[in-house]
Amino acid sequence: MVALHRFVVLTATLLLTSSAWGETSNPYLPRARQLLEELRYPDAARALEQARAHPGNDRDTLLEILELQGVVAGMLQQPAKARSAFQTLLVLAPDHRLEGDYAPRVVTPFFEAKSWVSDKSAALGLEALPSSAEASLLSVQVKTDVLNLGRLVRFHLREGGDAWRAQEQPLVEGKASVERKGGRVEWWAELLDERRAVLTSVGSDASPLVALAPGALVSSAPAPAPVSPLPEKLPRVAGAPGSPLRTVAYACLGLAVGAGAAGGYLGWQSNQARARVVGAPVDEAGYTQGLTQREAFALDARARAQGGWANILFGVAGAAAIAGGTLWVLGAPVGVSATPTGVVVGGAFP
Incomplete structure (x- = not known):
């Protein structure tokens, strides 16, 4: 049955x-x-x-x-x-x-x-390499080809209102390039394997990349704004040891510690859920013991969600730590004065 x-x-x-x-x-x-x-x-x-x-x-x-x-x-x-x-x-x-x-x-x-x-982190990718407007080549680079699948790149180019034209180029050290004409060029590219199957692409016929005509990106730099002369003496700016910036800095550092701890816990939970799926025992017939497919998908989804939240919390912790450190420094007593050779900034960090 x-x-x-x-x-x-x-x-x-x-x-x-x-x-x-x-x-x-x-x-x-x-x-x-x-x-x-x-x-x-x-x-x-x-x-x-x-x-x-x-x-x-x-x-x-x-x-x-x-x-x-x-x-x-x-x-x-x-x-x-x-x-x-x-x-x-x-x-x-x-x-x-x-x-x-x-x-x-x-x-x-x-x-x-x-x-x-x-x-x-083995996901295969293809990216367009930056080039100046004077460059005569359009180039792409393969990212993370751990299985060594890529062999060729098929470029699709269109100038003006012309139809798309395709041109294949071999990969050399993970890169491929094609000659471009002098005008504005729309283009996209596909990475192919040894049987010319499409592995991945950058751009598409519906959303192509654009290479401008030579000189289109070149522009003269604006004249620098005039610099007003320094006064002979600048007012001294002092921050008290109990500056509000120091208070905010301590709050940010506390947030960094809390977010980092929460991120570490969620990361541990994510690894535990993934380990239950990958490490499930298998009997002689190849069936997984004690874990249904529905449970496996649920564990995988939970591992991904917890891993995502862990990464977010680690990012919050890093940003809060940077902000806290910056505010702690800015909250210190600082003195500013002018000298014949320039501006002198001094301060103490209690």
Whole structure:
């Protein structure tokens, strides 16, 4: 009876998952979806390998293939292979969630991969490099390619009202560049793997980057404002030891200590919740013991929320400490006077 229930749930999950994905130009992916619906996992694995090897997959298609490869490997009790597919998936899309309610043998390697990506800050990125208006190159740089996925960059350029034109350039030490014309250029770029699948991008055809014409950013600096001469004597400004600034400084430093302690506690709670998911025991059949998928997702959500609040509190603590230190210094007695060589500032810090 339990086996029948699992069969019904898994079949419904796969049907919902396949209907959620859009159309694709990859000829092997629809076949892989059909095999998954029929629970023919070995055949589905081979179809997904063909789909992954097909050149020119767009980003959405690539993410679907990687997710389904992880699911199939998990159902075939191949945790290392499932974890590898999920690691690649989450490097490209760190916030990705599984599209369905899967068995623990699938969920466990997924959360292990998520923890690995988070611990290593391994999210893949592509950024445009700054250049002056006189530069003849448009350049991009890959950020954090821990799996060494990137091979090429496809630049899309448009001058004036012309159509987009594409040009591919190889990555050299994590960077790629393309020649630009002299006028105003709209552009964006995609990072490709060895099969020319789209990994990530910077800009888009709907929201392109803009490189201005040479000289457009050059402007003469405004003339400096006239400086009034110093008076022979400046009034002395004194702050009493009991200055209100010192009182505010102590309050800020107290806030820094409290926020730091609260942030540390929430960070510890976040690590504990994540450890429960990643460290859950697995039996010989690959099932996680004592933890359902719903509980795993709840723990992951709690770990992320507590981690986010911990980071905010650490930021508050740092800002309060800086403000408190600054106000403490400013609250000290200070004297200002003019001399023939300049201005002299003196003070005491009791």
